[in-house]
Amino acid sequence: MLPPPGTPGTDLPVRSALPALADALSARGTAVVVAPPGTGKTTLVPLALARDVPGRVLVAEPRRVAARAAAHRMAALLGERVGGRIGYSVRGESRRSAATRVEVVTTGLLVRRLQADPELPGVGAVVLDECHERHLDTDLALAFGLDVRGALRPELRLLAMSATAQAGRLAALLGGEGDPAPVVEAHGAVHDVDVVWAPPTGPVDPPHGLRVDPRLLAHVAATVRRALAERSGDVLVFLPGAGEIGTVAGQLGGIDADVLPLHGRLPAAAQDAALRAGPRRRVVLATALAESSLTVPGVRVVVDAGLARGPRADLARGLGALVTVRASRASVTQRAGRAGREGPGAVYRCWTAAEHDRLPAHDEPEVAVADLTAFALELAVWGAPGGAGLALLDPPPAAALLVAGRTLRSLGAVDDDGRATPRGRALTAVGVHPRLARALLDGAPLVGRRRAAEVVALLSADLSPRGDDLVATWRGLRSGTDRGATVRWRDEVARLERSVGDGTPPRSPGEPLPDDTVAGLVVGLAHPERLARRRPGSTTTYLMTAGTGAELAPGTALTGAPWLAVAVADRSPGRRDARVRAAVAIDEATALEAGGPLHAELDEVSWRDGTVHGARVERLGAIVLAERPLPDPDPAAVTAAVAEGLRAEGLGVLAWTPAALRLRDRLAAAHAGLGAPWPAVGDGDLLAAIDVSAARSRADLARVDVAAALRALVPWQVAGDLDAVVPDSVTVPTGSRIRVDYTDPAVPTLSVRVQEVFGWARTPLVAGRPLRLQLLSPARRVVATTTDLAGFWVTGYPAVRSELRGRYPRHPWPEDPAAAAPTTRATPRARPPR
Numbered sequence: 138m139l140p141p142p143g144t145p146g147t148d149l150p151v152r153s154a155l156p157a158l159a160d161a162l163s164a165r166g167t168a169v170v171v172a173p174p175g176t177g178k179t180t181l182v183p184l185a186l187a188r189d190v191p192g193r194v195l196v197a198e199p200r201r202v203a204a205r206a207a208a209h210r211m212a213a214l215l216g217e218r219v220g221g222r223i224g225y226s227v228r229g230e231s232r233r234s235a236a237t238r239v240e241v242v243t244t245g246l247l248v249r250r251l252q253a254d255p256e257l258p259g260v261g262a263v264v265l266d267e268c269h270e271r272h273l274d275t276d277l278a279l280a281f282g283l284d285v286r287g288a289l290r291p292e293l294r295l296l297a298m299s300a301t302a303q304a305g306r307l308a309a310l311l312g313g314e315g316d317p318a319p320v321v322e323a324h325g326a327v328h329d330v331d332v333v334w335a336p337p338t339g340p341v342d343p344p345h346g347l348r349v350d351p352r353l354l355a356h357v358a359a360t361v362r363r364a365l366a367e368r369s370g371d372v373l374v375f376l377p378g379a380g381e382i383g384t385v386a387g388q389l390g391g392i393d394a395d396v397l398p399l400h401g402r403l404p405a406a407a408q409d410a411a412l413r414a415g416p417r418r419r420v421v422l423a424t425a426l427a428e429s430s431l432t433v434p435g436v437r438v439v440v441d442a443g444l445a446r447g448p449r450a451d452l453a454r455g456l457g458a459l460v461t462v463r464a465s466r467a468s469v470t471q472r473a474g475r476a477g478r479e480g481p482g483a484v485y486r487c488w489t490a491a492e493h494d495r496l497p498a499h500d501e502p503e504v505a506v507a508d509l510t511a512f513a514l515e516l517a518v519w520g521a522p523g524g525a526g527l528a529l530l531d532p533p534p535a536a537a538l539l540v541a542g543r544t545l546r547s548l549g550a551v552d553d554d555g556r557a558t559p560r561g562r563a564l565t566a567v568g569v570h571p572r573l574a575r576a577l578l579d580g581a582p583l584v585g586r587r588r589a590a591e592v593v594a595l596l597s598a599d600l601s602p603r604g605d606d607l608v609a610t611w612r613g614l615r616s617g618t619d620r621g622a623t624v625r626w627r628d629e630v631a632r633l634e635r636s637v638g639d640g641t642p643p644r645s646p647g648e649p650l651p652d653d654t655v656a657g658l659v660v661g662l663a664h665p666e667r668l669a670r671r672r673p674g675s676t677t678t679y680l681m682t683a684g685t686g687a688e689l690a691p692g693t694a695l696t697g698a699p700w701l702a703v704a705v706a707d708r709s710p711g712r713r714d715a716r717v718r719a720a721v722a723i724d725e726a727t728a729l730e731a732g733g734p735l736h737a738e739l740d741e742v743s744w745r746d747g748t749v750h751g752a753r754v755e756r757l758g759a760i761v762l763a764e765r766p767l768p769d770p771d772p773a774a775v776t777a778a779v780a781e782g783l784r785a786e787g788l789g790v791l792a793w794t795p796a797a798l799r800l801r802d803r804l805a806a807a808h809a810g811l812g813a814p815w816p817a818v819g820d821g822d823l824l825a826a827i828d829v830s831a832a833r834s835r836a837d838l839a840r841v842d843v844a845a846a847l848r849a850l851v852p853w854q855v856a857g858d859l860d861a862v863v864p865d866s867v868t869v870p871t872g873s874r875i876r877v878d879y880t881d882p883a884v885p886t887l888s889v890r891v892q893e894v895f896g897w898a899r900t901p902l903v904a905g906r907p908l909r910l911q912l913l914s915p916a917r918r919v920v921a922t923t924t925d926l927a928g929f930w931v932t933g934y935p936a937v938r939s940e941l942r943g944r945y946p947r948h949p950w951p952e953d954p955a956a957a958a959p960t961t962r963a964t965p966r967a968r969p970p971r
Contacts, residue, residue: 138187138215138222138238146214149177151323155185161319162190162262162294166286167311170298172323174471175432175478178298179203179266180211187222187238190294192261194239197247199272200426201227202401202408207266208232208241209409210432228568229628230405244274249568251281252518255289262294268307269299269467271502271530273512280527281519283311301467303499310528328477330439335360335485336492344444344461345709346716349381353487357442358388360485361420365392368483370437371419373427375472377444377461382422389420399423399433404621425464428471432478439476439484441469445500448507450537451708460707465497504531511570513541514550514557518565522555547734548575567636569597576663581637583730584655590633591615591626592659596704598629606694607660607704607719608652657723660702661731667703668732669720670760678714681706682735682758686714698722702731725762732757740767742774744782747835749775776830783838784824790838791827797843803863804847805882810904811862816850826850863904869893870959877903884909891920891937892948895957900926912937915945915963930955 139155140147151172161168172178179196186194198204208225212218219225224233225241233240242250244265250257257263263282268275282295297307304320312318342350357374364372372394376382379400389396399411399421411421414434421433425445445464464472469486476482486493504512512533513523521527523538545551550561550571557565567574573593580589595611604610617623650658661668669679669687676697677689687706689695695717705718729736735758742751751770755762783790801823807815816826827846832838851859863885866874871893878886885903888911900908907924914920920937923929934954942950947964951957 139181139184140214144214147177147181149175149181150325151177151181154321154323155181157319158182158296158321159185159189161321162186162296165312165318166291166293167295167318168297169304169307169311169318169320170296170323171304171320172298172300173325173327174300174428174474175327176323176325178323179207180214182296182298183239183241183264184211184214186262186264186294186296190261193237193259194262194264195247195250195257195260196239196241196264196266197244197275197278198241198266199244199270199275200401201243202399202426203267203431204241204243205405205408206412206431208239211239211241229625229632244272244278245568247278248274248281248515249566251278251285252515252565255281255285257285257290257293260293262296264296264298266298267300268297269301269303271500271504273503273507273509276502276504276530277512277515279310280524280529283528284519284521284526300471306530310530327474328479328481330473330477330481331483332473333483333485334490335363335487336489337487344377344463346460346707347378347380347446347718349377349442349444349461351384353442354381354384355388357440357487358385360440360487361385361389362392364438364440364483364485365394365418365420368438370480370482371414371421371433371435372438372440373433373436373475374420374422374440374442375427375464376422376424376442377446378424378459381442381444382424385422392420394418394420396420396422399427399431401426402622402625404624407621425468427475428468433475434479436475436478437480437482439472439482441472441484441486443469443486443488443496447500448503450506450508450540463496465500466493467499469493469496502531504529504533507537509533509537509541510544510572513538514545514561514565514571517545517551517555517557518562520557522551545571548572567633569593569633572663573597576659577633577637580659580662583658584650586634586637587630588650588655589659590630590637592656593633593663594626594629596660596663598626604693605690605717605719607721608656609694610719611652611656653721653723654727657702657721657727658731660704660721661723661728664703665732665735666758667706668723668728668735668757668760669701669703670725670728670757671697671699671701679703679717680760681715682732682760684759687717688714689717689720693717695720695722700725700728702728728757740770740774742767742770742778744778744785747782747786749778749782749833751775775833779829779832779838780824782835783827783829786835786838788820788823790835791841791843792839793843797847799865799879800844800847802879802882803859803865804851806879806885806904807859807863809882810885810906814852814855815862816852818847818850867901867903867908870895870897871961873961877908886911888913888919890915890917890961891934891954892960894926895949895951895954895959897959898927898955900924914941915948927955 158168170178170182183194183196198207204225204227208219208223212223220232220234221236222238224237226233226246227243265275265279286293286295297311308317308320337353337356341353361372361374376385379402382398382400386396386398395415395417397411397419412433427433443464444461445468446459446461449460473484476484516522516524524533542555548571549558550564551557564571564574567577573596577589577593614623614626666683667681669681672678672680679687679701681687687703700723701720702723703717703720706715708715738755741754751767752764753767754764801818804816804818808817829838864877866876867887868874869889873893875887875889886909890913900910909924910926911919912921921933938950949960
């Protein structure tokens with residue numbers, strides 16, 4: 138199928154690498170192609186495979202826009218229309234036929250086909266394009282494809298293509314341990330690209346959540362105007378999302394160029410318009426999809442805002458959303474290369490050279506940062522819970538997998554061993570996130586199949602929201618205000634309706650449910666942990682059933698709603714509460730119906746305001762709906778509540794007498810020196826061990842006999858040895874009893890004057906170790922520290938004697954202290970003669 142050399146549009150750099158690629162695939166069945174954007178790998182490699190490999194060639198692209206564009210480009214090279222030998226299939230749209238030899242699909246659709254029939258009948262080769270982008274579906278498709286080759290289809294050709302030179306890990310994965318797959322490289326004829334550093338002149342806030350400082354967007358628009366004046370050719374502008382593209386487009390009014398957006402939310406016709414050269418100069422405002430997946434003709438100038446948008450999961454709070462981050466050096470390098478395809482070009486970077494050096498080297502793979510619920514379910518349905526036995530480029534993080542497994546079990550999608558259940562397989566077949574699939578399948582009988590599908594399509598599709606009021610956005614789509622968005626939404630609705638099937642029982646006849654109730658039920662079924670009730674005394678802050686606070690944006694139409702079903706929320710660094718991005722105003726009855734499994738009434742005994750409280754509590758998750766006093770709470774629960782209260786209040790609430798503090802220090806020394814059975818008495822140990830069963834309040838805790846409680850911790854087998862093992866005081870050779878200092882439990886210490894230990898050959902054992910002596914001068918200043926007194930008399934004492942006997946002549950300084958008599962007295966002063 139590959140057109141002969143000289144055919145317009147086919148003499149691209151990758152063509153010279155095709156013979157080596159054919160040899161590699163013939164010999165090994167797997168290979169890695171590394172070629173920069175614009176070298177023709179996405180179009181010429183599949184056509185060459187279709188010539189050499191029997192069966193259909195499946196080409197997987199990470200984005201629908203790229204899949205459609207690649208199919209149209211290949212068909213144009215063959216002088217054909219899409220749907221013949223070249224076809225494509227994306228979610229909700231397919232143009233292929235029995236004659237199709239090369240079919241371009243999204244990686245998500247490829248995963249669906251592999252799950253439906255792993256043998257991929259009729260397919261001779263699978264090409265995974267743009268593997269360097271590391272989307273979850275790409276990682277899954279690669280792992281599943283390798284599993285199929287190893288177990289079912291050894292003849293299946295598997296090819297991974299990347300626009301970056303980091304091909305070693307891909308080659309190792311495709312080839313197997315110790316024998317990497319061949320790597321075929323193609324080098325593009327890239328022209329020189331001048332780098333123009335164009336940072337904002339004033340302060341700009343860093344991005345957080347979905348917010349981008351409007352001052353940066355105004356600067357990007359100004360930089361576009363500057364680039365148009367200074368350079369020739371079309372201008373490609375990189376922005377993080379559709380919202381920023383719309384803002385910048387609105388600020389470019391009056392320029393002598395066509396302004397064209399390019400992002401995934403656009404209808405196909407608008408996307409195609411941005412990918413065709415126009416009759417006059419163009420400014421194409423694009424998201425990251427134009428980095429490597431697409432070729433935008435005519436571009437000689439790139440203006441880069443330096444931002445990217447990707448998924449992030451807040452595991453602790455159960456929140457997941459898209460966030461705006463600084464683009465990596467690898468990404469901005471690819472973006473800059475777009476200006477050098479057709480001739481010398483320039484890139485205007487809206488940051489400084491110093492900031493550039495601090496950018497991350499590469500984007501993080503989605504598996505490291507995203508919500509893994511859908512990913513984990515795909516692994517379970519494949520028969521590899523947690524990825525066991527699969528060749529994954531990166532192992533999924535254990536914490537994220539744990540949270541995903543907990544969610545899937547709550548949905549009934551996997552069993553306790555992580556294996557997929559029939560319900561899990563049904564959820565996966567819907568083709569949306571498992572939470573949304575659950576909302577569709579369980580919501581259809583409650584609100585009707587069509588309306589459930591409409592809300593789920595709204596939640597799953599990449600559509601521009603109308604503020605944070607989800608129902609307003611829904612009504613806008615139904616009215617057709619944004620025709621392109623409405624068409625795509627209706628296509629998705631039809632697909633979701635088909636996925637529910639005809640077996641769903643119809644809703645009971647009666648008055649149709651209001652839109653708010655329908656949307657609230659569906660959103661609540663998808664995210665019961667985000668059902669939220671307004672906090673007392675506030676109109677904009679809420680408590681969600683998961684226990685996380687949530688806050689509405691100022692001026693929203695949702696202000697004052699008693700309950701919300703929150704569809705999207707995220708939390709900026711440093712903020713306690715999440716910001717609500719999309720929600721539905723609901724009533725309590727709807728919240729209870731949607732969050733049924735979270736609704737419970739139970740006896741709760743807790744520590745509150747310094748005392749034990751017992752109540753019969755009705756809850757929806759963390760939200761308390763009602764509570765009544767509990768007259769006779771369970772004694773065990775009371776004891777647990779007091780113990781929790783002690784942990785909350787801290788050990789300082791107890792009455793620590795000097796004797797109790799001293800005993801704790803002695804026990805700490807015994808445990809440090811001898812270990813068990815002597816008890817540990819650190820704060821955590823005492824909080825868990827001290828018996829507070831008789832207490833009911835803070836006042837009761839203050840009356841606890843702490844010393845007695847500490848003695849009760851000592852096992853009876855060693856209790857009688859306490860004074861011998863860690864004595865309160867030690868008798869020195871003079872007969873004086875001196876208190877041992879246990880401040881440092883690792884080194885019990887006795888401070889004593891040198892003269893009082895003359896004749897002492899060795900120090901006694903305390904807590905199983907020689908007692909450390911701090912030897913003092915007659916003025917009680919430390920002159921030496923030792924645990925080896927016999928050695929000190931020989932090696933250390935002579936220097937001490939030499940230094941101090943002149944200063945303290947009335948005190949004895951014998952040459953042989955080990956044989957001298959100890960004393961506490963000084964020699965009396967001589968009386969002057971009368």
